[in-house]
Amino acid sequence: xxxxxxxxxxxxxxxxxxxxxxxxxxxxxxxxxxxxxxxxxxxxxxxxxxxxxxxxxxxxxxxxxxxxxxxxxxxxxxxxxxxxxxxxxxxxxxxxxxxxxxxxxxxxxxxxxxxxxxxxxxxxxxxxxxxxxxxxxxxxxxxxxxxxxxxxxxxxxxxxxxxxxxxxxxxxxxxxxxxxxxxxxxxxxxxxxxxxxxxxxxxxxxxxxxxxxxxxxxxxxxxxxxxxxxxxxxxxxxxxxxxxxxxxxxxxxxxxxxxxxxxxxxxxxxxxxxxxxxxxxxxxxxxxxxxxxxxxxxxxxxxxxxxxxxxxxxxxxxx
Amino acid sequence: xxxxxxxxxxxxxxxxxxxxxxxxxxxxxxxxxxxxxxxxxxxxxxxxxxxxxxxxxxxxxxxxxxxxxxxxxxxxxxxxxxxxxxxxxxxxxxxxxxxxxxxxxxxxxxxxxxxxxxxxxxxxxxxxxxxxxxxxxxxxxxxxxxxxxxxxxxxxxxxxxxxxxxxxxxxxxxxxxxxxxxxxxxxxxxxxxxxxxxxxxxxxxxxxxxxxxxxxxxxxxxxxxxxxxxxxxxxxxxxxxxxxxxxxxxxxxxxxxxxxxxxxxxxxxxxxxxxxxxxxxxxx
Amino acid sequence: xxxxxxxxxxxxxxxxxxxxxxxxxxxxxxxxxxxxxxxxxxxxxxxxxxxxxxxxxxxxxxxxxxxxxxxxxxxxxxxxxxxxxxxxxxxxxxxxxxxxxxxxxxxxxxxxxxxxxxxxxxxxxxxxxxxxxxxxxxxxxxxxxxxxxxxxxxxxxxxxxxxxxxxxxxxxxxxxxxxxxxxxxxxxxxxxxxxxxxxxxxxxxxxxxxxxxxxxxxxxxxxxxxxxxxxxxxxxxxxxxxxxxxxxxxxxxxxxxxxxxxxxxxxxxxxxxxxxxxxxxxxxxxxxxxxxxxxxxxxxxxxxxxxxxxxxxxxxxxxxxxxxxxxxxxxxxxxxxxxxxxx
Numbered sequence: 001x002x003x004x005x006x007x008x009x010x011x012x013x014x015x016x017x018x019x020x021x022x023x024x025x026x027x028x029x030x031x032x033x034x035x036x037x038x039x040x041x042x043x044x045x046x047x048x049x050x051x052x053x054x055x056x057x058x059x060x061x062x063x064x065x066x067x068x069x070x071x072x073x074x075x076x077x078x079x080x081x082x083x084x085x086x087x088x089x090x091x092x093x094x095x096x097x098x099x100x101x102x103x104x105x106x107x108x109x110x111x112x113x114x115x116x117x118x119x120x121x122x123x124x125x126x127x128x129x130x131x132x133x134x135x136x137x138x139x140x141x142x143x144x145x146x147x148x149x150x151x152x153x154x155x156x157x158x159x160x161x162x163x164x165x166x167x168x169x170x171x172x173x174x175x176x177x178x179x180x181x182x183x184x185x186x187x188x189x190x191x192x193x194x195x196x197x198x199x200x201x202x203x204x205x206x207x208x209x210x211x212x213x214x215x216x217x218x219x220x221x222x223x224x225x226x227x228x229x230x231x232x233x234x235x236x237x238x239x240x241x242x243x244x245x246x247x248x249x250x251x252x253x254x255x256x257x258x259x260x261x262x263x264x265x266x267x268x269x270x271x272x273x274x275x276x277x278x279x280x281x282x283x284x285x286x287x288x289x290x291x292x293x294x295x296x297x298x299x300x301x302x303x304x305x306x307x308x309x310x311x312x313x314x315x316x317x318x319x
Numbered sequence: 320x321x322x323x324x325x326x327x328x329x330x331x332x333x334x335x336x337x338x339x340x341x342x343x344x345x346x347x348x349x350x351x352x353x354x355x356x357x358x359x360x361x362x363x364x365x366x367x368x369x370x371x372x373x374x375x376x377x378x379x380x381x382x383x384x385x386x387x388x389x390x391x392x393x394x395x396x397x398x399x400x401x402x403x404x405x406x407x408x409x410x411x412x413x414x415x416x417x418x419x420x421x422x423x424x425x426x427x428x429x430x431x432x433x434x435x436x437x438x439x440x441x442x443x444x445x446x447x448x449x450x451x452x453x454x455x456x457x458x459x460x461x462x463x464x465x466x467x468x469x470x471x472x473x474x475x476x477x478x479x480x481x482x483x484x485x486x487x488x489x490x491x492x493x494x495x496x497x498x499x500x501x502x503x504x505x506x507x508x509x510x511x512x513x514x515x516x517x518x519x520x521x522x523x524x525x526x527x528x529x530x531x532x533x534x535x536x537x538x539x540x541x542x543x544x545x546x547x548x549x550x551x552x553x554x555x556x557x558x559x560x561x562x563x564x565x566x567x568x569x570x571x572x573x574x575x576x577x578x579x580x581x582x583x584x585x586x587x588x589x590x591x592x593x594x595x596x597x598x599x600x601x602x603x
Numbered sequence: 604x605x606x607x608x609x610x611x612x613x614x615x616x617x618x619x620x621x622x623x624x625x626x627x628x629x630x631x632x633x634x635x636x637x638x639x640x641x642x643x644x645x646x647x648x649x650x651x652x653x654x655x656x657x658x659x660x661x662x663x664x665x666x667x668x669x670x671x672x673x674x675x676x677x678x679x680x681x682x683x684x685x686x687x688x689x690x691x692x693x694x695x696x697x698x699x700x701x702x703x704x705x706x707x708x709x710x711x712x713x714x715x716x717x718x719x720x721x722x723x724x725x726x727x728x729x730x731x732x733x734x735x736x737x738x739x740x741x742x743x744x745x746x747x748x749x750x751x752x753x754x755x756x757x758x759x760x761x762x763x764x765x766x767x768x769x770x771x772x773x774x775x776x777x778x779x780x781x782x783x784x785x786x787x788x789x790x791x792x793x794x795x796x797x798x799x800x801x802x803x804x805x806x807x808x809x810x811x812x813x814x815x816x817x818x819x820x821x822x823x824x825x826x827x828x829x830x831x832x833x834x835x836x837x838x839x840x841x842x843x844x845x846x847x848x849x850x851x852x853x854x855x856x857x858x859x860x861x862x863x864x865x866x867x868x869x870x871x872x873x874x875x876x877x878x879x880x881x882x883x884x885x886x887x888x889x890x891x892x893x894x895x896x897x898x899x900x901x902x903x904x905x906x907x908x909x910x911x912x913x914x915x916x917x918x919x920x921x922x923x924x925x926x927x928x929x930x931x932x933x934x935x936x937x938x939x940x941x942x943x944x945x946x
Contacts, residue, residue: 014779014780014783017776017780018780018783018784021780025793025796026796137931137932137935138928140927140931141874141924141927141928141931142924142927143878143881143923143924143927145878145881145882145885145901145920145923146920146923146924149901149904149910149917149920150917150920152904152910153904153910153911153914153917156907156910156911157911163907254785256785257785257787257788258785260785260787260788260791261787261882264886265905275788275791275792276791276795276886279791279792279794279795279796279888280795280799280888282796287792287796290788290792291784291785291788291789291792294785294788295783295784295785298783298784298785299783302783391844392844393840393843393844417846420844420845420846421845421846423844424844424845425841425844427837427840427841432836432837432838433837433838433841434838435836435838435856437859446842446845447845447846450842450845450846450847450851451845451846496841500845
């Protein structure tokens with residue numbers, strides 16, 4: 001238990017460190033939102049003054065930082081000057097959309113990789129294994145940006161799938177229709193994300209299982225006449241679990257941030273496009289909020305991996 | 320602690336002496352829950368007479384290596400003083416220490432780890448000369464070959480890597496390197512462990528020859544009491560950071576005053592007796 | 604050995620690509636900025652060997668494109684005249700390595716027709732030339748940024764590992780901050796936050812600086828580990844006993860241990876950073892028009908019409924994939940040979 005508590009405190013300190021880093025950077029970078037906002041006739045001077053007062057924009061660094069922390073504690077996470085609302089409201093919907101995409105893609109990637117990796121491990125060295133390895137090598141060399149553009153091109157030409165976005169206009173109000181519509185829109189971004197992460201996952205599963213298969217207890221089980229399938233999934237895979245758990249933690253860690261490119265290019269209304277937009281318009285609290293939120297996930301993912309490891313591996317518990 | 324009286328240990332004939340030397344190791348880290356410290360050296364008062372072979376014996380963890388490193392100026396003690404040839408080492412300026420360094424050198428135990436595997440034999444031996452800028456270029460190589468001959472290695476092997484040498488030859492390399500700067504004081508930290516008996520004997524002879532040729536003073540650190548008995552003029556026994564007994568070799572080995580010394584010597588004899596008995600039995 | 608052949612092939616490929624990119628002026632038939640308003644979005648010129656009258660030519664040739672009347676960006680080959688593909692042609696002036704003027708180009712055909720190996724873009728600019736020049740930007744950005752990351756990582760890692768204690772502890776905590784941040788996110792946010800409307804040269808160096816600086820943490824941590832273990836080797840302690848300065852110890856005994864890591868990291872980081880530049884330029888926060896970069900070349904594909912009709916605009920992706928493939932294969936080979944303990 002002490003071990004976990006320490007990791008938790010560690011993660012919390014990291015968060016604080018990251019938030020400080022963000023603030024320091026935004027201070028160093030020239031230009032600010034209000035230079036642009038003053039040009040916007042729709043925003044009244046009083047509003048600007050009010051926001052400046054509330055967030056202490058003109059105050060020294062510690063005051064600003066403190067005000068922001070207070071805002072986080074209140075649940076607002078700062079204020080978006082561009083959208084004229086607390087950051088939290090913006091983050092809510094966008095994060096949900098990103099999570100929909102990311103969770104489906106990650107789940108799918110793992111569901112494919114684990115059986116595939118195990119199968120490859122059982123056929124290590126044979127032509128099926130070599131072909132798959134070559135394929136995954138090739139796939140790693142294709143950057144995400146190329147994948148997403150290629151798939152979009154394909155979609156555009158065949159008209160089988162909607163090109164970008166999360167929902168189509170007029171998709172109806174019936175739940176079933178909306179669900180189908182959502183699924184169709186999910187296909188392209190999900191495929192890209194799965195293809196991008198598949199090679200790494202498959203390779204790791206494969207190598208972990210190969211290592212596990214070398215253990216003597218596997219040979220003993222085989223001598224007992226246990227079937228190959230059972231051998232692989234009930235004996236080898238749990239033994240190979242440790243590095244895979246860390247990898248899983250990493251997958252969870254990257255849930256919010258991994259889809260940045262895909263979201264922007266396919267127009268998926270998640271955190272990615274929001275980040276790009278706010279960065280360019282120097283909407284600082286939104287940027288800080290998004291970075292913090294994704295970092296939170298990263299830290300959470302690492303913690304989760306630690307927790308799972310703790311539960312799964314008695315040796316860790318003994319420490 | 321027992322030591323012989325001044326007769327034979329006059330202060331001005333001591334090359335190296337320490338006074339109330341202490342050092343502690345504290346585990347590092349900001350969140351170390353236990354703030355315990357290990358006492359590596361506790362109030363060590365010690366003298367090494369000029370031109371002698373002094374042995375430092377004791378079990379693992381007694382502080383022998385720590386003391387050696389402090390004497391070799393590789394570590395700083397926390398309290399106390401060290402004197403070399405009348406000059407105070409502890410607290411000396413960096414410049415003074417730099418001037419003293421060539422006079423105190425060390426030969427390590429693990430010869431494979433003590434020699435950079437990427438360097439050639441000549442480069443290893445010449446390194447001290449290069450660092451101290453005593454020679455450059457071709458002269459370095461000449462000096463290295465001379466030193467190789469002096470320790471009984473063929474200069475033809477000057478370009479070979481350490482791993483191409485045998486264990487005994489590597490120790491010779493280490494010795495050649497250590498005498499390159501013509502030190503007055505040589506510390507041999509377990510230098511003969513891990514070598515077979517005949518090689519040990521050869522290296523020992525080499526060391527004695529070198530001592531005679533260059534008027535060296537040796538500090539031999541070892542846990543091998545039999546070896547120590549053969550070469551040492553004086554013996555100091557260490558236990559848990561303290562020197563518990565110190566005197567002439569003959570007196571310490573045959574007439575130990577401290578209980579611990581007696582236990583140490585007895586344990587060796589027990590092992591030796593058992594060893595001989597086993598072999599005698601096998602031979603019959 | 605099959606593996607050795609694969610690696611040699613990859614290295615040859617990389618060498619070939621880098622040479623082609625370095626000598627872009629020579630390999631590219633045309634100036635990347637020269638526009639042909641008569642030929643927007645012309646498809647790649649088709650290479651023929653068999654003439655109109657059915658006989659075989661040894662030297663390949665192309666036909667001129669002619670715009671189809673009443674069509675939008677549609678072209679047909681004009682069989683009037685055959686334009687042979689010539690080598691070592693005299694063409695527009697360019698500078699080798701930025702200062703040697705030259706006019707010879709590797710390929711070309713007779714004036715006034717132009718040979719569009721990879722088609723043209725909306726302004727009629729030859730894509731093949733633009734891809735080569737764009738490669739100079741993208742690959743150079745990747746290489747420079749890698750150099751920065753490795754240099755920073757080396758310095759911090761050495762100091763941290765060598766001096767230890769609180770320097771090490773604070774440096775590694777600081778590194779952890781950088782490692783926990785989602786990389787592309789931070790890259791985008793940082794770059795977008797900085798001034799956007801700056802000159803191309805400034806934009807290039809700013810981009811390189813941002814990419815390189817953010818990536819210092821992983822090399823630093825790896826190098827620190829190596830330095831830490833090397834520092835306590837007996838021969839380092841022995842050298843200290845000879846009066847060696849810290850700098851001497853680092854340079855002579857410890858640095859050689861870092862070479863392996865530097866090499867592996869370089870092979871891994873270069874493609875990553877090239878992709879980073881491409882991504883940022885694609886989003887418009889890297890290099891922008893008119894300077895070609897693979898990123899802003901690919902950005903054309905964000906237009907629906909381009910995506911649908913002009914498939915040759917995907918060509919920069921091929922170059923990108925080839926570079927990635929080359930570097931990753933080499934990185935794998937280095938990694939494997941290090942693991943098996945031989946080189």
